[in-house]
Amino acid sequence: MGKAKPQKRAGAHGSTPYERKPKAAASQNIFKYNKDFGQHILKNPGISDAIVDKAFLKSTDVVLEVGPGTGNITVRALEKAKKVIAIELDPRMGAEVTKRVQGTPLAKKLEVILGDVIKMPQLPPCDALISNTPYQISSPLIFKMLAMPTPPRVAVLMFQREFAKRLVAKPGDALYSRLSVNVNFWATTRHIMKVGKQNFNPPPKVESDVVRIEPKMGSARPNIAFEEFDGLLRIAFNRKNKTLRAAFGQKEVLAMCEKNYKLYCGLHNIPIDESIADDATAAAAAAAAEDVAMDVDDNADDGGDEDRDGMEVEEGEGWGGIDKDAEEEEEEDDDMPTFFKEMNNDTQTKDQKTPSRHPKSKVALVIRAKVNKVLANTELADKRARQCDETDFLKMLVAFNEEGIHFS
Structure with a gap:
């Protein structure tokens, strides 16, 4: 005689309210969101x-x-x-x-x-x-x-x-x-x-x-061309808390303006002089470049400046602050022997007379003069990008275009 089939436990038939739901129905999402x-x-x-x-x-x-x-x-x-x-x-x-x-x-x-x-x-x-x-x-x-x-x-x-x-x-x-x-x-x-x-x-x-x-x-x-207007803004807002004179005085920006100016002159058959400038002219241009590079903003109106990473620098801690170490060095100079003072003066004089390793071309000097002219005529040289509205930037772009400088 055959054996009786063992009875299943209660709830195994899936008829009770405590049954487990299938895995497919447990999740309401069709797929996982990416x-x-x-x-x-x-x-x-x-x-x-x-x-x-x-x-x-x-x-x-x-x-x-x-x-x-x-x-x-x-x-x-x-x-x-x-x-x-x-x-x-x-x-x-x-x-x-x-x-x-x-x-x-x-x-x-x-x-x-x-x-x-x-x-x-x-x-x-x-x-x-x-x-x-x-x-x-x-x-x-x-x-x-x-x-x-x-x-x-x-x-x-x-x-x-x-x-x-x-x-x-x-x-x-x-x-x-x-x-x-x-x-x-x-x-x-x-x-x-x-x-x-x-x-x-x-x-x-x-x-x-x-x-x-x-x-x-x-x-x-x-x-106007969207790309050109946006190109101007990229330069201005690269350091939005710096003056526009400092923004447009960077070597990379001037090199880009020079390249675009040469292309503009080539398309319009405008002759340009790409020869190397003489020592006197190059020295004057180098001094002007140094003035722009050393441009220090007075942060009294905004309480700080912004570095490349967007970090705020409190007034007095960085640019524009008083360097106490420099004052102490000046006091120590009074006690320095005369021999060392003369040696330092000779070294500084030699450094000033050292010619530049990268002589400036005449067209580069023309570009710098054009940039300074635009900033002066628009009266925006000492303003910061964060203070200018779209009308100011449009006025600057028109002035640059009149000088043959484009940004696209």
Whole structure:
């Protein structure tokens, strides 16, 4: 006789309320979000609605969205616009947003482009740009949009809060930068709302803000090359707490201006003298260069200066401060024997008479004279970049161009 089958324990049939769920159902995420791509999905539907509403979309608009993610903003834009072009770097997200509208009338209005928006030669033509922007491409995306021949009518973008404050900063503000000047020169910006980190999945480590940007169109758009204006700003804001005389007196900047000036003269058949300057002229130019290099800003009005790493230097601790060691050395000089004093004087005299290892060409002296002339005529030599507005920089660019110096 066969053995009786052993009975299973209670609950093994999966009919009790204490059963374990399968692993596949335990996780609600379809896939793991990639933080390297800045994937923080906006999960608050109210904020998604506000972003689309603030774009004031028309039924004839073509909307460009960067980083659609799972399509929370995309679906709302599709309901109001004629077409939505979504640029997505992650193929999984591209498939997800496509699947979300599959089999609906909205599917015909959606176009998904897989790729890196920053590496694209140019953004697709559009009437509006909306995005929960990946933070690492915030600045390149802004410049890419402003450099378009025909930029969108409006852009409603989400940024890290500090970056958003830089967009709307004014001259004199702590966060006023090259980005602030460019955006306010080519567009008008307005802060829309603050967005807390709890509105994202997964939550980022920083808070976010939504900003509305309206590029200037038609006759209001400046009739100059974006690359050249931005090139001027790069030089001015390299050390924004230094004077513009010091910024444009750097050897690297003068060398770049000389190179561009030679190219300009070659294109316009303007003769230039590239011979080596005589000793007297070169000595005068070297003295002028030393004066610019030793330019020390009086920090009484801003309480500090900014070094290459952006660290603040308190007044008196660094540039412009009183060197007590130097005073002590002067007192010690009084007790120094006459023999050593004479030897030191002879050494200093020999150093002054040593010719430069890199003789200056006449065109280099012309460039230095032109730069000093522009700074003097615009009355901006002693101003700092953080104190100038877009009108000041435009006036400086026009003056440089009149002298044949360009920055693109």
